[in-house]
Amino acid sequence: MxxxxxxxxxxxxxxxxxNTRWETIKSDSNIPIDTSIMEQPYNDDANYKIAVTTAKHTNKPLDEVLFDFGEHIIKTTSENYSIFMESRGNTMRDYLINLPNFHNRMMLIYPELTPPEFRVSNVEGNALVLHYISTTKGMLSFVKGYLNGLMKIFKEMPEVKVINSENEINKEYTFKISW
Known part of the structure; x- marks a missing residue:
């Protein structure tokens, strides 16, 4: 990815x-980004820094920017890179169950990739628990936007509950998703 x-x-x-605002944000964030190179490594720290810079230059709350980033990543992937979406399943449930394996395969292909870790547990007929583990604090709104983007793409409206947030020791968010 x-x-x-x-x-x-x-x-x-x-x-x-x-575009002018994007160029300013890109420059001010001090992160070398070349969006023409698809094999450019990324990590949550860079995404968070870009979100902070975007919030600063747009006067939008940081949580809103992070949510929008998460949601837009799904929109862009669905519209422009549908093979990535299709390879993970035909329903949101299947997509989430396959997401950890997809990230693991991507890390084998691209060893410089440092994505967050997704895990799925407690898979039941109508529910599952999604774990999002990152070395970057403050990504809860990003994950909420990501999940909201999936709901729009799959046209599903599951109940999403945050059951565990990060703390000083744990940089993991846990969500119970029920259909």
Missing amino acids: YGIIYKAIEQYVVNSFG
Whole structure:
């Protein structure tokens, strides 16, 4: 997924605030981003820093920017890289169950990739628990946006409850998702 993440963030900022604002945000964030290179490694720290810079230059609350980033990554992936979506399943439930395996395969293909870790547990007929583990604090709104984007793509409206948030020791968010 490397550069797809940055491409999605760029498209969100350009569509919402214009190309000039994107260039300012990119420059001010001091993160070397070339959205024409799809094999560019990324990590949550870089995404968070870009979100902080975007919030600063747009006067939007940081949580809102993070939510929008998460949601837009799914939108961009669905519209421009549908093979990535299709390879993970035809329903949101299947997608989430396959997401950890997909990330593991991507890390084998792209060893410089440092994505967050997804795990799924307690899979039942109508529910599952999704774990999002990251070395970056403050990504809860991002994951909520990501899940909201999935709901829109799959046209499903499961109940999503945050059952565990990060703390000083644990940088994991846990969600119970029920259909």
